[in-house]
Structures are given as structure tokens and as C-alpha cells.
Amino acid sequence: MSHSELDIVGDYVWDADFARAVDHSSTESFGIPSRVLMEMAGRGVADAILDLDVDAADGTPIIVLAGPGNNGGDALVAARWLAEAGCEVHTYLVSETADAKLSPLADAQLTCLRAAGYAVENYRRGALGRFKRAEPIVVDGVLGLGISRPLDPKGLIFAALAEAATLGNRTTIAVDIPSGLDANSGAMQQIPLRADLTVTFGGKKIAHVIAPARDDCGEVMVIDIGFPSAAISSVAAKQPPPFIVPDGRELILRNPWADLKRSAHKYDRGHVLVIGGSPGKTGAPLLAAMSALRCGAGWVTVAMPESALATLRGDVPRELVFENLFNGEELNSLALAKFLTERRVRAVVIGPGCMTSPLNAAVVAELAAFTSTGDNLVVLDAGAVHGALPLLTGADLDSRSWLLTPHPGEWQQLSKTPPPAPLTNAALKNTREIAESLGVTLLYKHATPIVVTGEQKLPAFVLTEGGIALARAGSGDLLAGAAAAHGAIGVSATLSVLRAQTVIAWAARLAADKRGEHAVLAQDILAHIGQVVHAAEAAMDADEDDG
DSSP states (O other): OEETTTTEEEEEEBOHHHHHHHHHHHHHTTOOOHHHHHHHHHHHHHHHHHTTTOOGGGTOEEEEEEOSSHHHHHHHHHHHHHHHTTOEEEEEEOOSSTTOOOOHHHHHHHHHHHHTTOOEEEOOTTTTGGGTTSOOEEEEESOOTTOOSOOOTTSHHHHHHHHHHTSTTOEEEEESSOTTOOTTOOSOOOOSOOOSEEEEESSOBHHHHSTTGGGGTOEEEEEOOOOOHHHHHHHHHHSOOSEEEEOHHHHHHSOTTTTOOTTOOHHHHOEEEEEOOOTTOOHHHHHHHHHHHHHTOSEEEEEOOHHHHTTOOSOOOTTOEEOOOEETTEEOHHHHHHHHHHTTEEEEEEOTTOSSOOOOHHHHHHHHHHTTTSSOEEEEEGGGGTTHHHHHTTSOOOTTTEEEEOOHHHHHHHHSSOOOTTTOHHHHHHHHHHHHHHTOEEEEOSSSOEEEOSSTTOOEEEOOOOOGGGOSTTHHHHHHHHHHHHHHTTOOHHHHHHHHHHHHHHHHHHHHHHHOTTSOOHHHHHHHGGGHHHHHHHHHHHHHHHO
16 A cells, blocks of 8 residues: 555554454455355465475374364364365364354354364363474464453463473464464563464554564464455545554665765755764764764764763764854753754754753754754654653644654653553554644654654554664664654655664664674664665565566
8 A cells, every 4th residue: 555645655554453344344345255255264374384395295293273263263274275285184173161152154164174074173181292292383273363351371272372382393373363462462462372473364463563462473474365455445444554564665765865966965965963972972973973974964963062072982983073062061052053054954863872851942942943944854862852742842843844763761751651662552542642742753662663643644654674683772873863864855754764764674684694683783784774775676676586
């Protein structure tokens, strides 16, 4: 899909209500029988397992755990297809009571499976013990999207999943979602059986995408089971999904510097001002400044308090220039205003390395005037986020020109509410209200960063390109500088942070290929920023060749 306001290509992230609505629309409005959708789903799960290079002749046991609902029906269809492919399949019905009633669709699949001559047993505690050394494949089709409360740790369903988890060298395939995981939440959840692969239908769900819940899902494969695109579009028009995952390659290939004329000068690229630092913490503003330069800014100036400058050590990049905008430790609003105008600054980053916020009412007023035309960008990062809410309230800001980048602790400082990580529906609503009331765009720093804009018609965006290599000090400073570079060439706050985060994530990935993912430093990411566009072009070409 493409969102018209920003023309950002990406995929909806479905919640359980959206998935049910698409299923209902497909059957009721487009005449696709539910049993056909279930057959396609189960066949897709079976195909995914067979694609693991399972050799029916090698005797690898496939344990299918099927619950009483429609998720169990999907698993029973998969069991039938796998058995017909010659695999060794052991199918168990799993429910809290032995006489639990199956859903009509699941019951029909059970009848079909038994009519074909395949055995199905009711699970009893200890039933999987004989597979402990068999290196089995476990198909988790016990519970689906409807679960929203923790499993009973004394119940039979929990016992079956926990027993499967004890099987050595198993490979676990979850049908739609690992049993017990709340599809609508990316929060930390305790489930008995984590998946190595989750096969889901139509679109990824929130728990598939947002960390830390996504870690329980393993690799996520989305398969098409025949939902009409018109059904998805009609449901989306009535109840838009809460999140969209942008296409990272499309973002990278939208390079705002690509159209610069050969005669362009540094002001065409944009001048970025980075304000930050504190004693012993001068690296953060320097990293932000160098990131802005590496991303394409034409000129970057750094301003630090006098105490921070006094502790500046080591080699300072010669590409950077410094300006004294502080009276001792206090940022001088008049000097700031004069510099912004006279030096034609287009973007300001304020906060990296600050232990206390450099903001005050006069500084906010000057920055609000700086962004009043809608052409410039202010990025409040790290220390500048602390205590910002009362200063920004009523300042008449524009979310296209103001970007705040709080991590969970900074979010709590900003909003005076508990960290919303990883943004449940209620927390997302709260975050959107704050963004709209302030007139800002928020990047919630997280393993899966979330962008919430103050523009009412825009969705929230989830960025999933990052990896473990970014979980290091300095990566947030790189992001702040990269976003400012985009703002300095005229890109809106939302698109600036979406592309900047993606560029940093890809640069980290390239650095990890060379250094190893646990050895990547901020300097390594900096060194690879310039290669990101080429890498995206190469990936696109490779896909076209494969197609």
C-alpha cells in the first residue's frame, strides 16, 4: 500500500480485529467459503514445512498439536497434507478437557483426517516423551489470535506446549501465532513454546513485528490464502490498522540528494547546527554532527557548553566547525537566533550528550520562529527531551518541523506517564494525543522504533530494519544527526526520521558483515552510510533478476 500524504510504500500490521474483519468480509461479501480459506492456510503451513527440506524417507517425526478452534483446524489440514506427502506425522488434539467441543470447521477437518485413515490422539501429559531424542518438527496449532490472557500454567494446554519445548533439537512451526501470545501486543509475554518459524495469513500481526514479542515468533512468513485485495482495502477504509511497516529499500532509494545539480554548493545541501555535550560526554554531539555530514549535509556546526569544551579530548574531525552560543553553561537565545539567520541554518539537533536540558522558554521561542515557515527542522534528542513538555506546550509548533526522539526513560520524563513500550493500543492513543497536542513528530526509540506523527491522518510507523548491531552506545546520536541532514535539505520530520533510521540500520548491517554484529561501533556505522544507497540498488536488482 502507499499512504497518500507521504507516499510511503509499506505493509499494514494487522491486529486481531482487523484479521477477523478481513476473514469475515472475504466470506460474507466475496463469497469465499471459510473451509476454502482454511484449506489454503493448512496447505501453506505444510508447504512451508516441506520447504525446510524435510525428507519423508528420513523418518523425521512431525508432531502436530491442534487446538479446538479454527487455528487447530488449520493445523489438522497441514497434518493431512504432510501425511499425504509421506511424512511421519503424529497428530494430537490439545484442549483443557478431554471432551472439549471443537469449532465446526475444526471438527470437519478432524473427520476428514480420520476418514483418510490417519490417526489423531487426544493429548495426555507425558505423551511426547518418546520424541525426546528424535529431533522432531513441532507444529503449534493450539491457540490462535483470539487469546488475550495468560495461559493457565496448571492447565493441559500449557502442559502440552511446555512438554514440546523440552524436546531436544526440535524445530517449532507456529500456525498464525505462537500459542498464548497476544497478537495485539508487542510486550514481553511468557509463553511455553517459542517458534522458529511462524506462518501467518494475509499480513503480519503486531506481535510478529514489535519487539520483544516478535522474538518469540522466530522468522515470520506471510502467505496468501486468497483474501481478496478488495476485502482488505474495504476493511482498512473502515478500521485502519494501527501500524504500517515502511518498505526500507523504497525509503533508501528516495534519496533527497540525488537531484542536486553538479553546481550545487554547501548551502544547497543544508547547514546543520548540533547543540549538546557535557563534561566527559562530548562524543555524542560529534557523532551526531558527523552523521549529518555523512548523510549529505553541506556544513555542520557544533555548539557546546564551556565545561564540555574544556573536556574535549582526542582527534576532533576537521570537517566540523565550532561556535560559541553559550554563556557559560546556559544556551544564549539571542546568539542562537542570530546564528540561525546569518549562517542560514536549516536544521538544529539539540540534546546529544546533555545531562541537563539546554532548553528554556526563550530558546524554544527562537526555535519555534526558526521553524515557522515549515521549511526547517528541529530535532530534540536525549537530554533536551527531559522536561520538554511544559516548555513545548502552547508554543504553536508544526509536526512537519519538530522531531522528538525519546527512549523509554525519556518518554516517561516527557509525558509523565509510564513508558508505553511497546505501544499497546491504549499507549498508542496516548502517544498520538501528546504528539498532536504539542505539534511534534515522535520517534519512540526501541528495538523496533515507532514513529508517531502529530498529523492526524497519518498512521504510526514501525521500523523493523534494525538488528543487534544497533544496540550500542552512539547509534541514537547517529540517528539524530542523520534526521537533521534530511531536514536540512527540506524533508519533513516524519520522512526524515523514517529514512534516517533506515539508513543507519542498513549501514549497521553492512558494518556487521565486515566486523561481526557484536563488534560494530558507531564509527563503523558512520563509515558505511555512504554505501547504503548502492546496497539497496543492488538488492533491488537482485530481486528483479530472481523474478
